[in-house]
Amino acid sequence: MNLFTRHKNTPAVTFEQVLDKFQQPLYWHIRRMVLSHEDAQDILQDTFINIYKGLSSLKDEAALKGWVYRIATNECLRHLQRRRETALSTIGDNESLTRELMESAHVDYGKEMEVKFQQALLTLSDNQRMVFNLRYYDELPYQEISAITGSTVESLKVTYHNAKEKVTKYMINN
Amino acid sequence: MEFDIDKLDRSAPFTVPEGFFDTTKRDIEQSIARERKRTRRMHLIRWSMGAAAALAVAVTASIALHNTQPAVPAHGLNELLASNGQQVATAESIATPQGSKEITQATQPVENLESYLTDDELDECIAINDVDEFLHCQELLETL
DSSP states (O other), X not given: OOTTGGGTXXXXXXXXXXXXXXXXXXXXXXXXXXXXXXXXXXXXXXXXXHHHHHGGGOOOGGGHHHHHHHHHHHHHHHHHHHHHHHSOTTSXXXXXXXXXXXXXXXXXXXXXXXHHHHHHHTTSXXXXXXXXXXXXXXXXXXXXXXXXXXXXXXXXXXXXXXXXXHHHHHXXXX | OOOOGGGSOOOOSBOOOTTHHHHHHHHHHHHHHHHHHHHHHHHHXXXXXXXXXXXXXXXXXXXXXXXXXXXXXXXXXXXXXXXXXXXXXXXXXXXXXXXXXXXXXXXXXXXXXXXXXXXXXXXXXXXXXXXXXXXXXXXXXXXX
């Protein structure tokens, strides 16, 4: 039986189309948040399982992008929260993520500036980092980020501005 | 020092294993197949538990209902006794003094006893009656 026939009644969108269109953007979005390739792979699978479960209830195709990004973002934040809860109390908030970044088999350490930039991003809170990534890397308009995060456009602008300032400061000082 | 992050190349230093995205779709497909199987199994378990619970309730209710019913219904008892020529004492019949008619009705089965007994059985009854000290206690008292 074809796995994707269940959602054939959803207007103009099937699970297969969603998978083809969003698997790479979602993977990179997740990867930038959790840094580890293995974790990103697991979270991507969970994200698509949730998309599969909820796709039949999604009637507005225009909301699809925001919806799939929101699912992925929530999965990432949940993962980071869990990771923090299980980490030793002596390890700082993003220390384990920094270690992940510096000891991964799937990071190109030849790109020194980019690695340094990722280290700078780890000085941000999860929420700041998420907003920054969605705006800076995915180049999403604030309206779309607002649909994903549920925050107002004004508050997102402030968050992005503060994050940018903090990252710039880190890059100058290091 | 001048530094503008907007002038940086917006690429991350992350890499993926060779052919990762080619196999991702298959992996996700397998995950969903597993999830569907798990969901179906959960539905089956829930349905079975629901059916078992409903059956248990039905059996319990049936037993409870059976235990609360009288062994012989009141009207059934009256009919049973009436068929044997007996009367059931009711609150009214106890409170109201019985008339001669009722007494006659009550002794009627004893009178009819003769027609049911053989001669030998009647002789035996008379013999028992003759030697019964309690029945003849008045006569004994008079002789004393």
